[in-house]
Amino acid sequence: MSIFSSFLPSVRESWLLCAGALFMLLPEGALAQGRLDAQYEASLAGIAVGKGSWTIEIGDDTFSAIAQGGTAGLLKAFAGAGGMGGSQGRVVNGALVASGYTVNYNSYKKSEIIRMALGGGGIKETVIEPEPPVDPNRIPVTEAHKKNVYDPMTGSLLRVPGTGELMSPDSCRTSAGIFDGRLRYDLKLDFKRVEMVKAEKGYQGPALVCAIYFTPIAGYIPDRPVIKYLAEARNMEIAFVPIAGTRILIPYRVKIPTPFGLAMLEATSFVTSATPPRVAKTQ
Template sequence: MTAKRIISAFPARLGLAAFCLALAFAGAAPLPARAQARLDAQYEATLAGIPIGRGSWTIDIADDHYTASAFGGTTGLLKAIANSSGTGAAQGHVVKGTLNPVNYTASTTTRHKTEAIHIVLSNGNVTEYGIDPKPPVDHDRIPVTDAHRKGVLDPMTGSLLYVPAPGDPLSPAACHSSAAVFDGRMRYDLSLAYKRMETVKTKKGYNGPVVVCAIYFKPIAGYIPDRPVIKYLSTERNVEIAFAPLPGTRYLIPYRIVLPTPFGTAMLEATQFITQVSGKTAKTQ
């Protein structure tokens, strides 16, 4: 298994398809001006401490709808080896405080091809999806059935962690969570487990506590069992994700992801994490 395959596969497999440790953040689309809470974040991806990618993520959550978009690409030496970039977006309704996705799009561009994915959802069920260009049929791939596309989230919405009331959303209880995700190709489950609380200091924006959760990946359908990256991610128990709060909401946003690899630690971490509530920049701690 090459470093390039690990780096490119990790985000899509772990439901942070909005991001890419090196290759594909998900989306860039116009966002509405009215928002109850907004995040403007920038991230840097590193492998063994060496920068390999950068990207941005913008989230708007209003009383009745939400949008999220991001853009990213490879940098440095990895760009010379595997120049790649990605865009995409997610939109949906806010129903009783929870996110109900309606549309998800993502595209990735490499030296060899561009691939676009779209998913349309209604009440957690996929009503339409596709990949362009259509990938070749691989008979070793576990088929995705209609049942697998029910009760799911798209990858970007699935990365936004909602913590039900009461209590402080930024607490160990936040990690008592799981999600069923469909990314247009594969159906998988993500589950979290509490690890610790930390304090972070961003170069620009948020300074304060984060909750760190272990994250476990379980493939359900749409994957090829013999693929090394699937085996690796399915058995790796040391992947962790740190969540920071989005003020004015009970949502937590990924601040940092850490993945051990045979080539060193892969990490995606915010360098800017600026939040606004009702048009005002949120105070940092």
């Protein structure tokens, strides 16, 4: 689930780049354990439009990530909306392998649930309730498009392999395919800078800032202005910070310039802690 899409449904495609705009690199070696409890605020042109939370738990053999949010302030009075979504799966040889993804979206106009089952490096099954009408202008998603892709939530976890510096420019230089149940797109990251950040509660320290480049592949309507805008944008960025005890970086802030002003999602509270590894019981 894109945290942004829960906050501001009127420009839902613009928010795809929050959770889905993020990548998980294929890890090498063991993965440490950690937990994150974060609170975020979304704004447009400096005006608060939504709030949400993100909880991530990484164990020695399982992981889960849950996000929820809704519109806030004046926007809530005119376009109240909210949602909750998550991904879960196993930790296999240090890799986060998702098995399921679900998002539940509610607004004044409609409610929708998207469920996906994952396996074998791709999407095995997708269910949307209620079933959306067929739009002949939408580029169809084929079975080939569902291979070698991540769900948006698991794709939010940027894994830095090896034992080197987490904030290295090379950590940004990656790309991945994402499928959110409707839209199949590619995202590419590139290094911009390292800067210091400080949440109102919790994390303070360096953040790895990467540029984001969005390429729609299938499941979209080519003439839709927001898709064209995102595909042509060259000034979007995301700042990553680590989950304590792991080599996983999580979005701290996302900036997306729009015709209506700067859209931004930023953590107000970012509390993360390392979890001691489980000790096997002995007789």
